[in-house]
Amino acid sequence: MKEHSLLTDIEFIDGFAADLSEDYASAKSYVRDIPTQALVYVRSFTHKLTFALASHHGESFSSPNLYDRIEQLNKARVIDVPTVRALHRLRGDGNRGAHPEKYHLTHEQLVKIAEKSIRNILKFVTQLYPKYHSDTPAYRFEEFDALVGRDLCYRASMQNDADAQYLVGMSLKAKALMQNEQEQAISHQSLPDEVQSDSVNRKASALSTDVAFQQAAHWFASASNRHHHALYEHGVSLLHGYQGTPQAAQGEQIILQAAEKGVVDAKALLGYFYLVGGESIEVDIDQSQQWLTKAAMAENAEAMSNLGVIYYQQQEYQKAFEWVSKAAQTGYPHAQFHLAIMFEQGQGCEVDTEQAWYWVKEAAQQGQLDAMLRCGTEILNNDNATDDELDTAERYLQDVVKYGRNATAMMELSVALADGMLGRIDVVQSAYLLRLAKEYADEAHLEVIEPIWQSLSIQIDSVIDLNPSEQELEALQHAKTILA
Incomplete structure (x- = not known):
């Protein structure tokens, strides 16, 4: 068959389910220029696909939450395990589009995630096709382009769109x-000598x-x-x-006006204002609960999490657990770490250390800094940690230093580099991190830093006495200068 006679990937999706092709086409068009918007459309696509699968099997949903809907199809045995995983993967990618800065992602990383999501959609629909249609047509993939940005700018400027x-x-x-x-x-x-540039x-x-x-x-x-x-x-x-x-x-x-007009993110933020107070809005827990509930029912993860916080503060732990769980299941990292603590302490649930550790790791993978610190420290203290796990620990602690200015992470990483726990000894970086920790330390941290500082200084002097190579001596003297 000649390539020009093949269906395009958009036509392929349209043939599977006509109401999916618009979201797919929109997601694909925004991948290069506005990947966050592309991922928002990926989430919308996943919602509609889940609904289409349910309708085909006569299943009615009991919850507006996408996670709940996927799990309902799973429990009803409407979809198999690979399909469940594929839907959750698309759901997770879609979540990243709403608040990319909370996942510490760059534009380039978001583009890669969006591109991968489009490829995953095609792969997934290809697998589903024969289950819902007599045959699977061949198609050709039309490459991504970067034209939509220019078109949007023209419409925004010249057409007042x-x-x-x-x-x-x-x-x-x-x-x-x-x-x-x-x-x-x-x-x-x-x-230090690079800080100025x-x-x-x-x-x-x-x-x-x-x-x-x-x-x-x-x-x-x-x-x-x-x-x-x-x-x-x-x-x-x-x-x-x-x-x-x-x-x-x-x-x-x-x-407030936007919330009254039905904007879900506005409802969530308004609920937060009523929870903590604002410049023109006084604390009103009843109002907070009303607005957060409206946003939570529309699947806003932050609203679910903050609703859980209200119940938690009121010591209604079962309700708190329910909403924090929902927020965690959407992929919201702060709720995932909160859920881990609730499992650890048995608040609204039975104590379950395995579930607690599972959610700590999930939150760490999503970039939640407290969870990353916890995971990184646990790995460094595990004598049986693999090289891959140690690489993960170093990456986690580096991010906690970078984004969290956390003195504990600085100290942990400094000691690990000085002691060779990460497969190498780097006294220069160890000294720099320890000096940085001193800048961000409170009184309790300073008490811990002092003996580490003295130990590292002694270690450097001892190695210098062993007549190291010229290159090693230069590094050691550099480290000594940092600690001076």
Whole structure:
């Protein structure tokens, strides 16, 4: 069969289920330019696919939650284990699109995740095809392009298209948030004599981040009176001062308007404001619970988690466990770590150390810093840890240092590098991390740092006395200078 006579991948998806092709096509079109939006469409696709599978088997869902729906199909034996895993994988990828900065992801990493999700959708639908149709047609994959960004900019600027203005704003916001996180992170790999040039690079990057925030705010404001989600983002931009000085009270009131217009993220944020208080909003637990419940029922993971926090504070642990579990199952890392603690302490459930450790590891894999510190430390203290596990421990602790400015992680990593626990000895990096720990330490940390500092100094002097090579001597003297 000639290639031009084959179905395209979009036509292939349309042939499987017509109501899936629009989300698939949209997701694919945004992969290169706005990967966060592509992943949002991947999540929508997964919702619709799950519904299509249920309808085919006469199954009605009892929950709006995607995780619950997948598990309901699994328990009803409507889908097999590989299908369950594939759906959860797509669900997890979709979650990353909503808040990429919370997963410590760069634009390039998001593009790779989005591309992989599209490939996984095709592979998955190819496997499902013969189960629901008589035969599986051949198709050709049309490569990703980067045209949608230019088209959106044209529509936003020249046609005053509110939807395009909102999407351009979201692209700029995602870029700015990810850049901002990288700028705020500690470069633990930068040695002292490199810090000055690193600072210059950060200042240049910060300028581009500020510009991206300002441009995002402009487009949200432009579309806000015609686009409900843009209205919400306009409120957020005022709240955080994307264009300069924050205007919290005005931002909160605009977010209230967006919530009343049905924007789920606005409902979740409004519920949070009523939980902790804001510039113009006083604490009102009843109002918080109402708004968070509305957002949670619409599958907002942060709302589920915060609803769990309300019940937890009220010591209604069973209800807290229910909502924290739901949030954790959506892939929300903070809820996953909270759930681990509840399993560990038997709050709203039986004590289950295996489940506790499972959720700690899940949260760590998703970039939750407390979980990463816990996992990294546990691995370093395990005499039977494999090389792969030690690599994971080092990566986790590096990220906790980089994004969390955590003195404990700095000390753990410093000792591991000095003692050769990671398969090598690096006294220069060990000394640098220990000095960094001293900068971020509280009084309790300082008491622990002092003997480690003395021990490392003695270790360096002892190795110098052994007449090391010229290169080794240079590194040792460098480390000694850092500790001076």
